[in-house]
Amino acid sequence: MGRKLLLDKAHIPGIRYYDTYKGNGGYAAAEKALKGMTPDQVLDEVKKSGLRGRGGAGFPTGMKWSFIAKPEGVPRYLVCNADESEPGTFKDRYLMEFIPHALIEGLIISSYTLGANTCYIYIRGEYAWIPEILEEAIADAKKNGWLGKNILGSGFDLEIYVQRGAGAYICGEETALIESLEGKRGNPRIKPPFPAVKGLWQSPTVVNNVETLAAVVPILNIGGEEYAKIGIGKSTGTKLISACGNINKPGVYEIEMNISVEEFIYSEEYCGGIPNGKRLKACIPGGSSVPILPANLLFKTAKGETRMMTYESLADGGFLTGTAMGSGGFIVLDEDQCIVKNTLTFARFYRHESCGQCSPCREGTGWMEKLLKNIDSGRGKMSDIDLLWDIQRKIEGNTICPLGDAAAWPVAAAIRHFRDEFEWHITHPEEAQARNYGLAHYADPREIAVPA
Amino acid sequence: MADEQKLFKVTIDNITVEVAPGTTILNAARLIGGDIVPPAMCYYSKLQGSGGKCRTCLVKVTKGSEADPRPMPKLVASCRTTVMDGMEVANITSPEVVDARKSIVEFLLINHPLDCPVCDQAGECHLQDLSYEHGVSATRYEFKRRTFDKVDLGDHIKLHMTRCILCYRCVFTADQLTDKREHGILGRGDHSEISTYIEQNLDNDFIGNVIDVCPVGALTDKTFRFKNRVWFLKPVDAHRDCENPKCCGKTVLWMRGDEVFRVTARKDQYGEVEAYICDTCRFEKKETSDWVIEGPRKINRHSVISQGHYVGMVKPQETIVKVMDGRAPKLLMDIHRVSEVNRPEIDLSKIEGPAHSDDFKINGVHPQ
Amino acid sequence: MVQFSEEKLNKVKEIIARYPDGKQKSALLPVLHLAQETFNGWLSSDTMDYVASLLQLEPIEVYEVATFYSMYNLKPVGKYVFEVCQTGPCMLRGSDDIIAYIKQTLGINVGETTADGLFTLKTVECLGACGYAPMMQVGKHYREHLTPAKVDEIIAELRAAQ
Ligand SMILES: Cc1cc2nc3c(=O)[nH]c(=O)nc-3n(C[C@H](O)[C@H](O)[C@H](O)COP(=O)(O)O)c2cc1C
Ligand code: SF4
Ligand code: SF4
Ligand code: FES
Ligand code: FES
Numbered sequence: 017m018g019r020k021l022l023l024d025k026a027h028i029p030g031i032r033y034y035d036t037y038k039g040n041g042g043y044a045a046a047e048k049a050l051k052g053m054t055p056d057q058v059l060d061e062v063k064k065s066g067l068r069g070r071g072g073a074g075f076p077t078g079m080k081w082s083f084i085a086k087p088e089g090v091p092r093y094l095v096c097n098a099d100e101s102e103p104g105t106f107k108d109r110y111l112m113e114f115i116p117h118a119l120i121e122g123l124i125i126s127s128y129t130l131g132a133n134t135c136y137i138y139i140r141g142e143y144a145w146i147p148e149i150l151e152e153a154i155a156d157a158k159k160n161g162w163l164g165k166n167i168l169g170s171g172f173d174l175e176i177y178v179q180r181g182a183g184a185y186i187c188g189e190e191t192a193l194i195e196s197l198e199g200k201r202g203n204p205r206i207k208p209p210f211p212a213v214k215g216l217w218q219s220p221t222v223v224n225n226v227e228t229l230a231a232v233v234p235i236l237n238i239g240g241e242e243y244a245k246i247g248i249g250k251s252t253g254t255k256l257i258s259a260c261g262n263i264n265k266p267g268v269y270e271i272e273m274n275i276s277v278e279e280f281i282y283s284e285e286y287c288g289g290i291p292n293g294k295r296l297k298a299c300i301p302g303g304s305s306v307p308i309l310p311a312n313l314l315f316k317t318a319k320g321e322t323r324m325m326t327y328e329s330l331a332d333g334g335f336l337t338g339t340a341m342g343s344g345g346f347i348v349l350d351e352d353q354c355i356v357k358n359t360l361t362f363a364r365f366y367r368h369e370s371c372g373q374c375s376p377c378r379e380g381t382g383w384m385e386k387l388l389k390n391i392d393s394g395r396g397k398m399s400d401i402d403l404l405w406d407i408q409r410k411i412e413g414n415t416i417c418p419l420g421d422a423a424a425w426p427v428a429a430a431i432r433h434f435r436d437e438f439e440w441h442i443t444h445p446e447e448a449q450a451r452n453y454g455l456a457h458y459a460d461p462r463e464i465a466v467p468a
Numbered sequence: 469m470a471d472e473q474k475l476f477k478v479t480i481d482n483i484t485v486e487v488a489p490g491t492t493i494l495n496a497a498r499l500i501g502g503d504i505v506p507p508a509m510c511y512y513s514k515l516q517g518s519g520g521k522c523r524t525c526l527v528k529v530t531k532g533s534e535a536d537p538r539p540m541p542k543l544v545a546s547c548r549t550t551v552m553d554g555m556e557v558a559n560i561t562s563p564e565v566v567d568a569r570k571s572i573v574e575f576l577l578i579n580h581p582l583d584c585p586v587c588d589q590a591g592e593c594h595l596q597d598l599s600y601e602h603g604v605s606a607t608r609y610e611f612k613r614r615t616f617d618k619v620d621l622g623d624h625i626k627l628h629m630t631r632c633i634l635c636y637r638c639v640f641t642a643d644q645l646t647d648k649r650e651h652g653i654l655g656r657g658d659h660s661e662i663s664t665y666i667e668q669n670l671d672n673d674f675i676g677n678v679i680d681v682c683p684v685g686a687l688t689d690k691t692f693r694f695k696n697r698v699w700f701l702k703p704v705d706a707h708r709d710c711e712n713p714k715c716c717g718k719t720v721l722w723m724r725g726d727e728v729f730r731v732t733a734r735k736d737q738y739g740e741v742e743a744y745i746c747d748t749c750r751f752e753k754k755e756t757s758d759w760v761i762e763g764p765r766k767i768n769r770h771s772v773i774s775q776g777h778y779v780g781m782v783k784p785q786e787t788i789v790k791v792m793d794g795r796a797p798k799l800l801m802d803i804h805r806v807s808e809v810n811r812p813e814i815d816l817s818k819i820e821g822p823a824h825s826d827d828f829k830i831n832g833v834h835p836q
Numbered sequence: 837m838v839q840f841s842e843e844k845l846n847k848v849k850e851i852i853a854r855y856p857d858g859k860q861k862s863a864l865l866p867v868l869h870l871a872q873e874t875f876n877g878w879l880s881s882d883t884m885d886y887v888a889s890l891l892q893l894e895p896i897e898v899y900e901v902a903t904f905y906s907m908y909n910l911k912p913v914g915k916y917v918f919e920v921c922q923t924g925p926c927m928l929r930g931s932d933d934i935i936a937y938i939k940q941t942l943g944i945n946v947g948e949t950t951a952d953g954l955f956t957l958k959t960v961e962c963l964g965a966c967g968y969a970p971m972m973q974v975g976k977h978y979r980e981h982l983t984p985a986k987v988d989e990i991i992a993e994l995r996a997a998q
Contacts, residue, residue, distance in 0.1 A: 648896070649896055649897075650896055651896060652896040652897070652899065652900045653900055653905070654899055654900060654903040655903045656903070656904045656905075656906075663899075664896070665881065665895075665896065665899035665903075728911060820980055
C-alpha cells in the first residue's frame with residue numbers, strides 16, 4: 017500500500033464533520049503554523065517540500081507564493097481554484113465533499129503564509145450541493161476559533177467565502193476566474209500584469225488548486241523535508257488521480273509518485289485492470305488537454321524505460337512520444353473505443369468552452385469540431401486530416417490563454433499517433449459507421465511517424 | 469527626472485528606434501513607420517484596455533532585452549507587449565510571423581460573409597486591407613458561415629453582426645465615451661455577439677463614434693447607408709462651433725458636389741480617429757451651410773480607398789518584396805474585380821465635378 | 837412583478853457583504869443563481885433588470901454575464917432538466933445510449949420539453965463525475981452510473997413527486 021497523506025482518514029465515518037476531523041488529528045498543522053511559526057518559516061517548509069501545483073501546470077507552489085507583491089496598505093487575496101472542469105478530473109470534488117476540513121485547514125495555513133485576510137473558494141456552479149458542505153465546515157471552524165479575528169491569539173484574521181461559478185470551464189484559468197469572481201464574463205486577462213501583482217480587484221492575489229492547498233496540511237504535519245522524500249526527483253509527495261474510462265474500478269486514488277503507469281492501471285489497489293478481458297488501446301493520463309498516448313508508448317517511454325506516474329516520466333519524449341501529468345484526470349480507452357469519436361467530443365468541448373475573445377481559438381475550435389464531425393460521420397476527405405493538423409498548429413501558441421493550446425493538443429496527438437485510424441474512417445466511411453477500427457497495431461511497439 | 473528620462477532602444481526588422489519606457493512594440497513600430505508596422509484590428513490607442521484580442525499584430529521577440537537576451541518562446545501581441553531596453557523584434561522579416569498572420573486572417577475570414585460588393589465599409593475596411601496585404605488567396609473553409617440578422621440600433625446606427633470580428637472596440641468606446649453603456653458582448657465563444665439583448669435604441673451623445681472605431685462594416689451609419697460608395701465621394705476637412713463642450717467639431721465631410729453624404733471624425737494613418745465627434749455633428753449636420761470647409765482631406769492610410777488617388781495623398785511605402793523573401797503580397801479579394809470604380813488608371817481627383825459611374829465606363833459600357 | 841421576498845433580500849445583503857465596499861458586482865453570479873431558483877428556473881429580461889437594479893449595475897452588464905455562463909437559462913425550461921454529460925469519459929461509458937434512451941422514453945429531442953412541462957432534455961459537457969459515468973445532473977444533484985433501468989426509476993420518482 018502506498019502512503020496516504022490526503023486520503024489517509026477518508027474511510028473514517030463522519031470525517032466530514034468538525035469533531036471527527038479534529039478528533040483524528042485535524043487542525044494540528046494549523047495550530048503549529050499559527051502558534052509556533054512565522055509566515056516565512058511556513059513558506060520555507062512548503063519550498064522544501066517541493067510541492068508543485070496540482071491544478072495542471074505543476075508550477076512549484078513555494079516559488080509561486082514568494083512572488084506575491086506586498087505593497088503597503090493593499091489587501092492580498094488567496095483564491096482557491098475549485099472550478100474543476102477539465103474532462104477526466106473529479107478529484108477536488110472528492111476532497112471537498114468528504115474531507116472539507118482538510119481544505120479549510122490548508123486555506124488557513126496558506127492565507128497566514130501569504131498574509132491574506134480574505135480567501136475565496138471559487139467552485140464550479142454544477143457542484144451545487146458542495147457549497148453547503150463547505151459553508152458548514154467554515155461555520156464550524158469559525159465556531160471553534162479557527163477563523164475570524166485574532167485566530168489562536170496570533171493576531172491573524174481570516175474569513176473564507178464560497179463563490180459559485182455558473183458553468184464555464186474557462187473560469188478555471190486563473191485570470192478568468194478572477195474576472196468571474198469580480199462578477200464579470202470569464203474572459204482571461206492579458207498578462208502581464210500577473211495576479212501576484214494585480215489580481216482580484218487589482219490587489220495581489222494567489223490562485224491555487226484545491227489539492228495543492230490541502231497538501232499544505234500534511235507538509236506541515238510531517239515537515240517539508242519528509243514530504244520531499246516521497247516520490248521521485250522533482251515529483252515529490254502524493255498526488256490524487258481521478259481514474260475513469262474503461263477500467264474496473266473508476267474513482268479517486270492517492271498515489272505516491274513512484275509507481276509505474278502499468279501498475280496503476282492493472283493493480284488491484286488502483287484501477288484493477290480493464291473490464292471484460294479487453295485490451296488497452298490508449299490513455300490520456302492528465303485530463304483532456306494532455307496528449308493521448310497509444311498503449312505502445314504508455315508503459316514504456318520511447319527510450320524503453322518504464323513510464324512512471326511522475327511529472328517527468330509522463331512528459332518523457334515531449335509532445336512527440338510523451339504526455340503530461342496535467343490535472344491527474346486519468347482516462348483509459350479499451351480496444352473497442354474510437355479515437356476519432358473521442359477526439360471529436362474533446363473538440364466539441366473546447367469549442368463550447370472557448371470564451372471567444374481571441375480569433376484563433378474562437379474560430380479555430382469550431383472549425384476543428386466541424387471537420388472531425390465530418391470524418392466521424394463518414395463525410396471526411398483525406399485532405400481534412402492535414403487541414404486539421406494545420407489548424408491546430410495555428411491555434412497553438414497564438415492565443416491569449418492556454419485554452420487555445422489545450423484545444424490544439426488533443427487533436428495534434430490523436431493525429432500524430434492514430435493517423436491510420438483517421439485515414440481508415442475516410443477510406444471506409446460505411447464500415448466506420450458500423451464498427452470501430454479496433455486495436456490495430458497500437459498495442460505493439462513500432463516506429464513513431466510524425467505527420468509532415 | 470522628466471528631462472533626463474532614459475530611453476529604451478528597440479530594433480524592429482533591423483531598424484532601431486529609441487522610445488520611452490512603457491511604449492508597446494506596436495507603438496515603437498509606428499514611430500518607425502512603413503511596412504514594418506504590424507496590422508492592428510482590435511488595438512485602438514485612444515481606448516484604454518483595448519488590444520490583445522485579434523492577434524493580427526503578433527510578432528516575434530528574438531531578443532528579450534540587453535539584460536536578458538533570451539528570445540520569448542511564443543509570438544507576442546505587439547499591441548500589448550512593452551519594449552525592454554535592447555529588445556529585438558522580427559515582424560515581416562520573420563517567416564513564422566508572416567505565416568501566423570496569414571492564419572489569423574484566415575480565422576477572421578472563415579465566418580465573414582465576404583459581402584464587400586454590398587458593404588458600406590468597402591474601400592475603407594481594415595479587414596479588406598488586411599486580407600489584401602496579408603491573406604491567402606483561397607479559403608479552405610467549406611462549412612456554412614455563421615449568420616446573424618441585421619438590426620437597427622436606433623435611428624442612426626445599423627448593426628450587421630455577421631461582419632463583426634469581436635474586436636471589442638465599440639464596447640470600450642461606449643464604456644469610456646458615453647455615460648451609460650447599453651450594448652455589449654452577449655453569448656460566449658463562436659456565438660458571441662454584439663447586442664443590446666432587448667431591442668433598444670443606442671441613445672447617447674457620443675455613441676455614433678462606434679461607427680468610426682469599428683474596423684469592419686459591422687456598425688454603419690444609417691443616415692449614409694447605400695447612398696453611395698465611398699470612392700465616389702470626395703472627403704473634405706470641415707469644422708463648426710459645436711455646442712457640445714466635449715465635441716471637437718472637427719470632421720471630415722464626404723461630399724458629392726455640394727451635397728454632404730456623410731460626416732465622420734478625422735482619422736490618422738492607422739485609421740484611428742484624431743478626436744471624437746458628437747452625434748449631432750455626425751448625424752444631423754448634413755448641409756454645407758452647417759460647416760466651414762477647410763479643404764481636401766489627405767487620406768494617407770494605406771488602404772483600398774487611397775487607391776482613389778486623392779489629391780495630396782501620401783503614397784504608402786510599397787511592401788519590401790526583398791524582406792518578404794521575394795513573395796509579393798497576396799490578394800484575397802482583388803478590389804478591381806468587385807469594384808468597377810477602383811481602377812488604377814482613373815484618378816478621382818482629375819474628374820471634373822462629382823464622380824459619376826459613367827466616368828468609369830470602358831468604351832461606353834460598365835466593365836464587368 | 838419580479839421581487840425577492842424579505843428573506844431572499846437578506847440573503848442578497850449577506851452575499852454582498854462578502855466583498856469589499858463598492859465591489860457588489862461580485863455578487864452578480866450568486867444573485868443570478870438565486871434569481872433563477874426563485875423565478876421558475878430561468879432568467880427573463882425583467883428578472884435580469886431587477887438583479888441589475890439590486891446591484892446598481894447597468895442592465896447590459898447583467899445580460900453580458902447571464903449569456904456567458906451555461907447554467908443560466910434564458911428561456912423557460914421544464915420543472916426537471918435532465919442535463920446529460922456527453923464528453924469523452926462519459927461517451928466511453930455509453931452516454932450516447934443514455935441520451936437516445938431518454939429521447940425515446942420521453943419522446944423529446946435534445947433542447948425540448950415534454951408537453952406536460954415536466955422534463956427538459958439537455959446535453960452538457962463534462963460535469964466532473966467522469967468516474968461515475970454515464971451521468972446527468974437533475975436540479976442540484978448528480979445522478980450517476982446511469983442505465984436505462986435507472987433512468988426509468990428517476991423518471992418515475994420525479995413523476996411521483998408531483
Ligand atoms: C483553460 C484552463 C482551465 C483550467 N482549469 C483549472 C481548474 O479547473 N482547476 C485548477 O485548479 N486549475 C485550473 N487551471 C490552472 C489554473 O490556471 C492555475 O494554473 C491553477 O489554479 C494554479 O494552481 P496550482 O498552482 O495550485 O496548480 C486551468 C487552466 C486553464 C488554462
Ligand atoms: S484562447 Fe480561447 S479561451 Fe483563451 S482567451 Fe482566447 S478565446 Fe478565450
Ligand atoms: S461591431 Fe465593430 S467595433 Fe464592435 S466588436 Fe464588432 S468589429 Fe469591433
Ligand atoms: S491589435 Fe494586437 S491583438 Fe489585436
Ligand atoms: S465526461 Fe461526463 S462527467 Fe466528465
